[in-house]
Amino acid sequence: MSVTNLEELFLHTLKDVYYAEKQIVKALPKMARKAGSEDVKAAFDSHLTETREHVTRLESVFAAIGKKPSAVKCDAIVGILHEATELMDEVEDTETLDAAMLAAAQAVEHYEIARYGTLVSWAGVLGHKDAVKTLEATREEEKATDDKLSKLGKSGVNKKAA
Ligand SMILES: [Fe+2]
Ligand SMILES: [Fe+2]
Structure with missing residues (x-):
């Protein structure tokens, strides 16, 4: 990758997040299946629906800046999801597993909040007004x-686990 200005860095980061969102679409159904609590399961299921929409929104941002959607491997999300998968294999007690998956899912959300925060501010500086709105949503x-x-x-999930 050769990045020489903010426009290119914006595009690169967009591709990175596009990769991440697609990985999250794959991971959430597995996490929902493993959840013991109905509330945790429902939270993962409903965020799966939203995450699919995030993929679609990113495609619209690519279109808005005249680029084809493409993904570049994001090592950060690979690491976070790898850790989540390991926990799902290692933790045997259902209630402890729910607490572990909540924590793993929050690591994913914090990663996304950081990335979208950056993308919103770069889109603003670069004058991509439509992209700002989409990324903010x-x-x-x-x-x-x-x-x-x-x-x-x-x-209750954490208390039950304790
Ligand atoms: Fe997302
Ligand atoms: Fe998310």
Whole structure:
């Protein structure tokens, strides 16, 4: 990759997040299947629907800047999801597993919030007004999901695990 200016860096980061969102679409159904709590399962299922929309939104951002959607491997999300998969294999107690998966899912959300925050601010500087709105919509859903997962943890999942 050769990146020499902010426009190219924006595009590169867009491809990185596009890769990440597609990996998350693959991971969430597995996490939902493993969840013991109905609330945790429902949270993963509903975020799967949103995440599919995030992929579509990114495609519209590519289109808005006149580029074809393409993905570049994002080592950060590979690492975070690898850790989540390892936990799913290692933790045997269902309630502890729910707490572990909530924590793993929140690591994913924080990664996404960071990336979308950066993309929103770069899109603004670069004058991609439509992209700003689209990326903000996703960022807000990531934040709402993170809050929802925090509440689930506090509302009992973590205590049950303890
Ligand atoms: Fe997302
Ligand atoms: Fe997310």
